[in-house]
Amino acid sequence: MTMESTSRLQKILSSGEFAVTAECGPPRGVDPEIIRKKGELLKGCVDAVNVTDNQTAIVRMSSIAACAHLVDMGLEPVMQMVTRDRNRIALQSDIMGAYSLGIKNILCLTGDHQTFGSQPDALNVFDIDSMNLVRTVKTMREEGRDMSGFELKGSPKMFIGAAANPFADPFEYRIIRLAKKIDAGADFIQTQCVYNLDRFKQWMKMAVDEGLTEKVHILAGVTPMKSAGMARYMAKRVAGMDVPENLIQRMGGVAKEKAPEEGLKICLETIAELREMEGVHGIHLMAIEWEEVVGEIVAGAGLMPRP
């Protein structure tokens, strides 16, 4: 792992400390206060805030701008960037612009398909895939050149993240793909929400066996469930999610008003198990539109203070 960037997240991870990041979706509008409010909630309980890029293909304030607001507040953002909406020209220019605004972390994604979002009629771009985006950022960072080989005046010293989904099919191939992303230049990996711990363990073991955890920091995705309905929805409707039936039962087994409490309980149990797992270097909390609960979870997991 090359130590090139000046990212705080990177420092924490490379120091061997268990890292905590949280997700923050920009608003469907222009009001920066909403971002700031979310930032306040997360301040002091996470190491970095992960800002989504038109997630689920719904049009929102741009990730770059939202990140810039957080930088202003003294928080460290992780800028998500999807290849769905930009061709290679826009991607590179946005990366340079973001860095110039003080954004030090990037999470390179392909992005959800637009058919699920607010604009299914849109033309997708997918000029390059996430793998190539990772490599592009790395090349810019380490060689100081853009994709065309042009030498840049100053290079974005970004800490590069990529996503992995241990629960998608075909399972055997998932490790190959992880290795490929690491080869391409990923410094950290953020996984899909972990509910099925058995399968996650199996995946982690394969990653450890392949020696991949030596090369990369893996942050396990964790999402607290608010209700049995949400559990069922994620199990059925969200692509790439694996919510075991026993968890759905468990959520459904308690009274409706008690459900959020039960969700948090599951979440804390999961974090506890994750912390024991070899190769897991941190967690990524995706409390979707429920940011106020992040502090409670981090505290409950005994991970305070942050950073």
Add this chain to the structure above:
Amino acid sequence: MNQISKQQQLPEIKEVPSRFRNTIGKFTIKRSAACISCGLCAELCPYGVHLRYENYSKPMRPVEHKCIGFECRQNEYYCIDRCPQKALTLRLNPVLETLGDFRWPAEMLLAHWEMAETGHLPVVDLEYNLGNSGGGFDKIRFKLPDSEKYLDVSDEAMDLSLDLNKRRDGRPERRLSLPCYSGGMSYGSMALTALTGRARAAQKLNTLTCTGEGGYPEEFIPYADYVITQVATGLFGVREQTIQYAPVIEFKYAQGAKPGLGGHLLGDKVTPEVAAMRETVVGSSLFSPFPFHSVYSVEDHKKHVDWVKAVNPRGLVSVKVSTPTDVDMVAVGSYYAGAHIIHIDGSYGGTGAAPDIAKKNIAMPIEYAIPKVHQFLKEEGIREEVCFIASGGIRNAMDVAKAIALGADGVVIGTAELVALECVRCGNCESGRGCARGIATTDHELGRMISESYAEQRIVNMYMAWRKQWCEILRQFGMQSIRELVGRSDLLVHLDYLDETQRAQYQPVPRHRMII
């Protein structure tokens, strides 16, 4: 002794599949879109109806002619019931309604295609012994045999041979291994490959084929010892040389398909090759005169026979005539003219094109002529001195056996050999470019549809299947040689001559409403 051992070397049977992509079967199997390509049907079917090739997950279209149909229901491998998707449907093939005719019903055609393909009698339940004509052979049955007489000998030990020369006149005593040989089909009427294939099959089977009246193509020369040279009224392509090639020379006076008419080849079929062989003009219709313009009496006839005998001192002479009311007299006349073989061609046969009016109306069916001639030759005391051959509407092995039991020594086969080459009897031998199936055609493109080896082996296969049937008949009557069967009309019954209780013992006459 030498003869016998030669006979026992039976030609090899080799599977020769259809030339066509889709075979026609008695049953049809449809695979619906519900099929999930699991391949179970292909694993189950022992008859090879469902094929599934490696790395091709979908089973191929069913090989319908191998399917044994509804009787398969009792088997645990019955694909229709076992298919997990219920995607297969079995039906009687409706196309059979449009195939075949009264004399050659669809099932008889299918069975002969199968025999020619495999060399065995069909596994599928097909009626191949009886036609739908409602008379003649279709009403004649072998008597129920006496089970005590059953002779348990192998097929190899059976003698099915036919002696062509019984005159003991110093000419070769030619013996064929089968009680039949194949009829004249002329160069020009048929694809050359099919003709040569027939000659090759004749060699393999130790029997004969015949040039017809279109001349002697040089492709026949390697098989010359198995090819009859026909001398017909048109004398097309007849030369001293071609007479000298042949073991048997056949005078064709008349033919059953168009008795009293000469042969004719329409202009479309007279290609440059045919024209050269027949020494005529390309594209001009060729009509053979009728009769021999130089023959107006038995004496004239004898003159011809003597001439041929002088040209070819080792040749046997066959005289082919049709079946007028005085066919018996004609036969005896031919004997006195010096013929070794008397060949009577009945009215319902023929392979080539003929006016419909002639095929249907002129001269009598062979079923009547055989006993008439046989009896007359006996009365004249010369039955043992001639080889009496019948032809014309003799379709299958059972017909052959019946004809022999009625009094013939052997028969000549035409149509069945074409059916072995996948003729559908559509009857369009002369129209346009000739046979659309590449059999009776001189069209260069269509003629390429048949290869010599295909034709040879299909014909060999069919006769080998027939041989099995003949052997079984002989065993049932305690005979070891087909010569014992000649004239044994006492072994036959005719359904119309039985009272009702007796008739019930025999297979009834098939009667289907047919549209032809």
Add this chain to the structure above:
Amino acid sequence: MPKKYHIPTKTAPPRFHPVGKYTTVEFRENCAGSCRMCVKKNCVYNIFTENMLHASTMAEPEYLYTCMSCFRCIQECTRGIFSRAINPDYRTLGDDYWCSDILHRLWYQAHTGKVPVSGAGYRGPFVAPGFDSMWTDMSEIVRPTRDGIHGREYINTCFELSRRVTRLEFNPDMSLASAVPPILELPLPLLFRLSPDLMINEHLLVPMARAAQVLGTLMFVRPQDVTPALSPYAHSLIPCLTEADFKEHGAMIGNSRVVELADAPGIEKVFNAIRNIQPEILLMVGIPLDSRAASRAADLSLTGVDSLHFYADEHGNELNAASPRFLKEMVREVHLKLVENSIRQKINLVFSGGIAMAEHMAKAIICGADAVTADHALLIALECRLCGRCRDGLSCPVKLDEPLDMQWGSARIVNLIGAWQNQLLELMGAMGIREARRLRGEVGRSMWFEDLEREHFGPLFGERKVSGLG
């Protein structure tokens, strides 16, 4: 020898798509027919090229007439989507006697003027009722030439409607004492008649009369059907009159060579009245072919009539009988009755009804007729499908109720008769018979099913236990 008789034929294609025999059953959903190996493109007979045209008028979807049933499309289609069925319209064409096969062949002959030829032997039943239980003989070594080449005699198909004189009488000076009767020789033992069972109109009669003129034969016609359009052909018509109405049609009698009178008791009494109108006229009496026909013929033969014309029904069956006998037996009965009475030579016999094919003409003559008439066959030559719609007052699918091209119509009929004549020549040639006159009553040159069974199977199998054809 009369001069060489030759019938000029010339292709006359059908106006309507003839009802085809086969139709392909194919599921287009499985194939759009754009494959390089498409059997529709490769059909040897090119029958699929016009396939869409058949569907283009919804008057009636027509199936493939031209399909020759070679099965190559069925067997070679890469998707195996073809099956074949018999066209249901073909199945129901005509009736049991005038079956679809006969209609098809008549259409073919009227179209091309050629003898129907096919390969692969005979396809029909061993024996069938009617004329199909009788075969004609052949001769191995004698055959007259059919067309008189090299100066040899050709086969003569003439017959006469003339008055028969059993002997000539001479005056003492050896001059002829008896009047020489008029001679009317027709080149073909076939006359025309349009059966009133189906359609009769001017559009049909004119081309037929013209064809009769071209062929040198005569056409029976009812006076009520005669229109001015027929006047150019008056010489080729035989008016069918009755005792009651002949006087009204004197002009017609004057223009004709033969006139027919419907039989009635005492009909012979009006013969002289007609001869008074036209002394040269030949008289014919029309008699229903029923159980009394033979004795009536014997009676009438003595009355000075020249010819008798017997009417069977449209299927050639005896009239007014519970289980009618067929033409074959009926002709035989009439003929033998006259032979028995030694008056056969005095009279000419013409039979009508059920003459559907060329062979019927020859076979009826063998049974004892001098000539026969073509009736439905003529209508079929003009594409009639015998659907019977006209009997129900419905429109004709081939528009025979509307004017048609006279040239075309007569060409179709000439073609048909040309083909029939050729076939008659084939049969006579095979028998070695040089004159149609010699064929008459010559049963020795034919073979009958019952006789063949008795003579050839009797000694082998004993006595037949079933009646008829079995």
Add this chain to the structure above:
Amino acid sequence: MRNGSKVKVTVFHCINVFSEGDSRLAAKGENVELKFVRLPCSSLVKDVFLLRAFEAGADAVVVLVCPEGACRYVEGNLRAKKRVQWVRSLLDEIGMDGNRLALFNLPPGDSSDAKPIIQKVLAQIGTTPQAELSDRPPAGQA
């Protein structure tokens, strides 16, 4: 009902359900003019046949097929059904009532059901013969 004139119905039928004689008999209706088109298999009703029947002036088109599972060609009647559905939707699209076209499964050889079926179709389409459709003023001017 059209003034004085009969309603025209074209019936396509598989000969297995409905024989020639039956169709001739049935054709002699009172207020309905029936036209029968015999087919060796109902699958031969191409979509264009159905449309052309309407073009030729039919007020309704009825397709009579064998019961499902009884087709000699196994799937002919199913295909006829699909095509009828497709043409019905096409008729709806072009502003002719899809109900003018109907398919019925009849037991083989039983023609007694045919008349009520045809009456049913006629009841479905109401009383507007096709000819009167074209007499209507063009859309928008009504």
Add this chain to the structure above:
Amino acid sequence: MIVAEQKPMAEIKELVAPYKKVLILGCGTCVKTCFAGGEDEVAVMASALRLAFKVDGKEIHVEEQTVERQCEDEFIQESAPAIARNEAVLSLACGAGVQAMARRFKSTPLLPGVNTTFIGVLEKPGLFTEECSGCGDCKLAVFGGICPFTRCAKKLLNGPCGGSQNGKCEVSAETDCAWHLIIERLTALGQMDNLRTYIPPKNWRASLAAGPRRLFREDHVI
């Protein structure tokens, strides 16, 4: 082949409405095979249009013709007399065919009767699937003969996204995940190593990115 589907009748009616004499011109190649524009479809379209206008009380004269290929002048020429007789042409060919016609017949309005959808195959009776996008830079050898550019909703080159489950694409449960198929096939071929190597960004210049493409075969030009 090029797969197309007929436009809805309402749209076609609108296109045709201004004209009184229209030639419906089919194409006997790809669109015939996908049941969108062969002789049969032309006949159905003609019949349906006539009926549709009859219902509206309008008259229209419709002529039908189908040529072997509408994208080649040699075949287009066959339709020239019919085009001269009509006011407009409703072409049931693919977009290429319509444009080839437009180039040849300058004064006749050309109306497209089908939507050209994709280059595909007949997967099973009645189902056409897109299998090639004509990108001009074929890499099927690497992917075991299955094209991820076309058959993956995200055009991914370096492995599947996280959304595929049970071998199906996240975008539609009816679509096979192309990557699933690739992995299955490469496993069977023993070529999984193909997927360990990194596939660089695609050169889209060979595709539509560089504007309309041209293919010039100099060796075929004298």
